[in-house]
Amino acid sequence: MSSTSLFRLAARSRCLSRTARPALSTRAxxxxxxxxxxxxxxxxxxxxxxxxxxxxxxxxxxxxxxxxFTARYEKEFEQVNDVFELQRNLNNAFAYDLVPSTSVITAALRAARRVNDYPTAVRVFEGIKAKVENKAQYDEYLKELEPIREELGVNLKETMYPDSS
Structure with missing residues (x-):
């Protein structure tokens, strides 16, 4: 018996078994x-x-x-192994309509240090500056992140190039 015949037989037997059963009420x-x-x-x-x-x-x-969001990105930055992953995660984190928490920024800075990418660490602070609503919020972030900046030796763009900012 060919496979088409088996398929037809199976299809017919299914149809027959449906008609033999009483129909369930499917009306609204x-x-x-x-x-x-x-x-x-x-x-x-x-x-x-x-x-x-x-x-x-x-x-x-x-x-x-x-x-x-914070827990997910902390975990993402802890698993970063190369510069591409770091920059992709930063791009995704800053794409949301919110400013990442200081714990996410800390994890990102540690990941930048782990993959030895100093320019990206500096750009993290530029991203924060662009995302916050006003200078007071940016100053609060800088104050909160000062210990990690000193620990990792990350300078701000404003301190490296005072005339351009």
């Missing part, structure tokens, strides 16, 4: 079934089910919280 509920005594019965998703669905991190439309 009527308004009388949904609204009983003025109260709506729980048909469909409940609010808690929708909230549980919103927590699914694998959903492509999942809204990532700032804490999840």
């Amino acid at each position: 509920p009527t308004s009388r079934q949904v609204f009983q005594d003025g109260n709506m019965t729980t048909r469909g998703f409940s609010a808690s089910a929708r909230l549980a669905a919103d927590v699914d991190a694998h959903d492509p439309h999942h809204e990532e919280s700032f804490e999840e």
